[in-house]
Amino acid sequence: MTDAALHIHPTGHDHAACVDEALETAETLCVERGARLTPLRRRVLELVWSSHRPVGAYDILGRLDGSARKPAPPTVYRALDFLIEHGLVHRIESMNAYLGCNHPEQSHTGQFLICRECGNVTEMDDDDVRQTLRRKAAERGFDARSQTVELVGLCATCRAG
Amino acid sequence: MTDAALHIHPTGHDHAACVDEALETAETLCVERGARLTPLRRRVLELVWSSHRPVGAYDILGRLDGSARKPAPPTVYRALDFLIEHGLVHRIESMNAYLGCNHPEQSHTGQFLICRECGNVTEMDDDDVRQTLRRKAAERGFDARSQTVELVGLCATCRAG
């Protein structure tokens, strides 16, 4: 599972540490909330975190295949639903794919920066942006309850390279 | 979709005028640009404009059926690609559906206010929002080239009603 293709993040950071931290945070959070991070859900979360690029549900499904049984689509989607509900994973709407969140403490919807070159996605989670959108919508009489913000462009690394 | 979402609230506006204007603007624009707004593309645009709610590709496909021949999916998707390319239609990523644009003069990507009650969607196209997002992304070294902004909430009418 240490597929090199999954670790092409150009910053050369220690991604194993990202995964470890994400899993540990998830454990802690679920204990606090009385939510059950079952082995399956934990495994799905780990697979979502296999890189900083969004992962498709069927990619996850395929990689779960290594286990004894061959799970079916609902298995993955249910696990993803759980993880999303607890803020551990975000869905990238424009890609039909899923991305791990690295600060799931408070539930939120971030803003996503999608690099069209390397495919990496980073989350902004900027409160100014959130408030600006809320206000601009309110000026038009619209009460915004959830926000989807996804920007496509070039990340710092790919601009430099 | 819930029953409520299927209900178009009675804003009482003359929607036939919306459609007429949209089609006329499209005609003009395509002539200016040397683009060919063929009967099929015009019909698809008309169907997208059948309401202020995003329309699915297969909904369009179904309604095209009234014609002599029964078109296939690629027919609709190609027409939609053309319309999107010319800014006449936007794709709502979070709904896998398509919405007519009422100011397609300059190509743009707007911000969409999606009412979860009535399903109507209005476009903001606010330059402050656009610039704020560009700037915030740039602060993180990210060069944003396109933006997807979709807010879900309650429209003015549904809040009042």
Next chain:
DNA sequence: GTATGGCCTGATACACTGTATCATACTACA
């Protein structure tokens, strides 16, 4: 200890969304 109820997973089948590919028809222009 057993029963009950809730939650999690397995499994089948299907619905919805979008694309690859090749063939045919139409348009514009030389």
Next chain:
DNA sequence: TGTAGTATGATACAGTGTATCAGGCCATAC
């Protein structure tokens, strides 16, 4: 008229997501 480019028809398939029912696991109550 011939030809190149564009638009549509048609078939088949790929990718994404859900409905539904059945079985398994675990905690609490009796």
